Amino acid sequence: MKMEDMSLSGLDNTKLEALAQDIYSDLVEDACLGLCFEVHRAVKQGYFFLDDTDQESMKDFEIVDQPGVDIFGQVYNQWKNKECVCPNCNRSIAASRFAPHLEKCLGMGRNSSRIANRRIASSNNMNNKSESDQEDNDDVNDNDWSYGSEKKDHMLFSFSGELSNSVNADPYKYNYNTGINYETLGPDELRSLLTTQCGVISEHTKKMCTRSQRCPQHTDEQRRAVRVFLLGPSASSLPDADTMVESDCYDASDGQVLMSRLQWDGSSDISPSDSASSKASKRTEFRSTFCTFIQWRSVSSHPLLSISLSGTNNSDSKKPKKKKKMSLGLNSTGGGGGSGSGGGSSSQTSLVGLSNRKKKPKLPVPPAPSIYDNLN
Amino acid sequence: MGERDRLKELLRAKLVECGWKDQLKAHCKGVIREKGLEHITVEDLVAEITPKGRALVPDSVKKERLSNQIKSNQILFVTYTWLADVNASVAKCLCF
Numbered sequence: 001m002k003m004e005d006m007s008l009s010g011l012d013n014t015k016l017e018a019l020a021q022d023i024y025s026d027l028v029e030d031a032c033l034g035l036c037f038e039v040h041r042a043v044k045q046g047y048f049f050l051d052d053t054d055q056e057s058m059k060d061f062e063i064v065d066q067p068g069v070d071i072f073g074q075v076y077n078q079w080k081n082k083e084c085v086c087p088n089c090n091r092s093i094a095a096s097r098f099a100p101h102l103e104k105c106l107g108m109g110r111n112s113s114r115i116a117n118r119r120i121a122s123s124n125n126m127n128n129k130s131e132s133d134q135e136d137n138d139d140v141n142d143n144d145w146s147y148g149s150e151k152k153d154h155m156l157f158s159f160s161g162e163l164s165n166s167v168n169a170d171p172y173k174y175n176y177n178t179g180i181n182y183e184t185l186g187p188d189e190l191r192s193l194l195t196t197q198c199g200v201i202s203e204h205t206k207k208m209c210t211r212s213q214r215c216p217q218h219t220d221e222q223r224r225a226v227r228v229f230l231l232g233p234s235a236s237s238l239p240d241a242d243t244m245v246e247s248d249c250y251d252a253s254d255g256q257v258l259m260s261r262l263q264w265d266g267s268s269d270i271s272p273s274d275s276a277s278s279k280a281s282k283r284t285e286f287r288s289t290f291c292t293f294i295q296w297r298s299v300s301s302h303p304l305l306s307i308s309l310s311g312t313n314n315s316d317s318k319k320p321k322k323k324k325k326m327s328l329g330l331n332s333t334g335g336g337g338g339s340g341s342g343g344g345s346s347s348q349t350s351l352v353g354l355s356n357r358k359k360k361p362k363l364p365v366p367p368a369p370s371i372y373d374n375l376n
Numbered sequence: 377m378g379e380r381d382r383l384k385e386l387l388r389a390k391l392v393e394c395g396w397k398d399q400l401k402a403h404c405k406g407v408i409r410e411k412g413l414e415h416i417t418v419e420d421l422v423a424e425i426t427p428k429g430r431a432l433v434p435d436s437v438k439k440e441r442l443s444n445q446i447k448s449n450q451i452l453f454v455t456y457t458w459l460a461d462v463n464a465s466v467a468k469c470l471c472f
Binding site: 015016017019020021023024025027028029030031032033034035036040043048049130 | 384401438446
């Protein structure tokens with residue numbers, strides 16, 4: 001009741017303002033009091049002065065306001081230009097590219113195996129077309145090393161077998177880039193090498209050509225000659241002359257080896273000028289070999305003509321040494337005469353193949369074994 | 377009655393916002409350092425700080441408060457007078 005009476009009379013503005021003023025001061029006092037209680041409690045509890053730190057640490061954490069630097073004083077792109085050395089391949093790599101490089105380098109990331117497999121596939125296709133046909137297919141699947149697949153010098157880790165496919169094979173002295181030194185390889189290695197690669201021995205470096213069987217720098221003639229030279233007359237044949245059966249080693253091989261050596265020497269002059277090998281040189285070379293083949297055939301039927309054969313062949317040979325060898329060889333083979341099993345001399349078979357291909361396509365294959373029968 | 381509390385909260389928020397509270401707190405620190413940390417009492421603090429606090433309130437806040445209060449004058453008036461009556465009655469009882 002009393003309140004209502006009061007409310008009616010309190011509508012006067014001045015009074016209202018006075019009242020408002022009172023209320024206001026009341027509120028402010030309450031606020032101050034609240035603050036006092038808060039501070040007093042903080043002091044008594046001991047946490048009042050915790051906000052303050054000493055001047056030295058205040059300086060450490062001051063806000064930095066320099067250009068090019070953030071408020072903590074750190075530079076933004078400080079690590080952009082730094083370079084790290086890869087522990088695997090010891091190359092200097094940019095910091096931002098380091099992680100992906102390491103992934104590829106170690107062969108451990110998601111994409112690294114894919115890329116490696118693709119690279120293997122492409123290099124295998126380039127080099128080894130006939131490898132799948134060979135008996136050395138097992139060797140190809142071995143992942144320690146395979147021919148013609150490693151192009152870079154650094155080692156690849158292989159956590160799973162299918163990742164890396166070759167290691168720099170020091171024991172074999174295999175150097176992909178410059179060719180193979182045939183002297184250091186054993187006969188088995190040579191054979192497997194020659195079945196997959198060109199193998200023609202270059203005159204300047206004495207190394208074997210590591211390109212494919214179809215390499216444009218060397219002719220098939222050269223390849224055959226090299227094979228005969230390195231592996232002897234019982235060497236495995238080129239893919240062309242598949243018809244000839246590979247039989248046991250041909251014992252009376254001196255003459256033929258020497259013969260093949262002569263042919264190889266004759267053709268060796270051509271190999272340095274591989275890219276510029278003219279048709280004329282090829283023709284002369286072929287003619288010489290063809291002549292020898294024809295002469296061999298004649299020898300089989302006429303043993304007495306061996307001497308004449310040596311005579312004619314002397315014109316082809318360029319060094320005096322070879323004449324002696326030639327005659328010796330021919331005599332021995334002529335003396336061999338008679339019966340004998342079919343010698344699997346690859347030089348002759350490839351000769352047959354060559355002549356088959358180039359000048360006398362109608363030359364029948366069956367006579368070839370008969371020649372060797374007579375020679376033996 | 378709730379209105380008063382509402383106003384009180386509003387005022388408090390305003391004072392913190394304008395920095396009044398921090399100012400006063402710094403003043404408190406000074407007082408405490410003078411008096412010594414161990415021997416400070418609430419009464420001392422109140423006596424020191426209240427007048428200063430009243431003076432430090434910025435004018436803008438003061439005016440806003442006053443206008444707000446005038447707007448809700450009737451309720452306030454009722455509250456205040458009721459409070460005043462309570463105080464008076466309490467005082468009377470005490471004197472008794």
